[in-house]
Amino acid sequence: MNLTADLDLGAGLxxxxxxxxxxxxxVQATSTETGRALWAAHPVGPYTLNDAHAALRAWDPDAGTQTSYGIFDKDELLGALGLMPDGPHSAELxxxxxxxxxxxGLALRGIRAIxxxxxxDVGLTRIWLEIDPDNTASRRLAERAGYRYEQRLARHCRTWTSPEPENDTWHDCLIWTHTHPEPTPIPDEEDGQ
Known part of the structure; x- marks a missing residue:
């Protein structure tokens, strides 16, 4: 699965x-962050250079497990999206x-492009978002990006207040999906079809 992308978002992005x-x-993009950024549950707040290197190694596109994509205005990182495959044709975004x-509107622009x-290009038939029920802005964003509400999963998402899952608290998550039908196979010309 080739997860490498370079997409024009318009307006120089x-x-x-x-x-x-x-x-x-x-490091520069997270310098004023007070919450969790995309690349990992920890650290909360600004990333050090070591944090950034560790996070980007974990999101290495060559590993084929998860990949992050930066939203750039010239050489400035404004935001990021991450694809985390959970099956051959499905991934969380x-x-x-x-x-x-x-x-x-940067997240919306990025979601609408990716x-x-x-x-x-990747062959995903199902892309899904995991949204905290209290995050009204993310629910609106999902709808505006063409995603549809699928289900509420009880106590599915971690709050990341503790590094150990068994000592953490968990909250409900809303799953929003975007589906695309399986591509129709093209018959071989040799088959005479």
Whole structure:
């Protein structure tokens, strides 16, 4: 599964796969963050250079497990999206925007670009978002991006107040999905069809 992307978002913005060379940009982008960023449950708040390198190694596109994509305005990282495959044709999509770039439509622009790309170029038939029921802005974003509410999972999501899952608290999550039908196989010309 090739998860490498470089997409034009318009207005001078690009969405491209993040690599280890982007560690300093992650540090800059998270410098004013007070909550969790996309790349890991911890650390909360700004990333150090070591944190950024560790996170980007965990999201290495060559590993084929999960990949992050930066939203760029020239050489400035404004936000990120992450695809986390959970099956051969399904992946969770996460998103994060740096504090000073929020409420500018960047997450929506990124989701609207990566969703058709992931369906067509990666072959995903189901892409899903995991949203805290209290996060009204994320629910609106999912709907505006063309995702549909699927279900509520009781006590499914961690709050990440403790590094050990058994000592953490869990809350309900809403699952919103975007589906694309399986591609129709093209018959071989040799079959005479």
């Amino acid at each position: 690009r969405l491209r796969t993040l690599t280890s060379q982007d560690a300093e940009l992650v 996460a998103y994060w925007v740096r504090p000073q770039s929020r409420r500018q 969703t058709p790309w992931a369906h067509q």
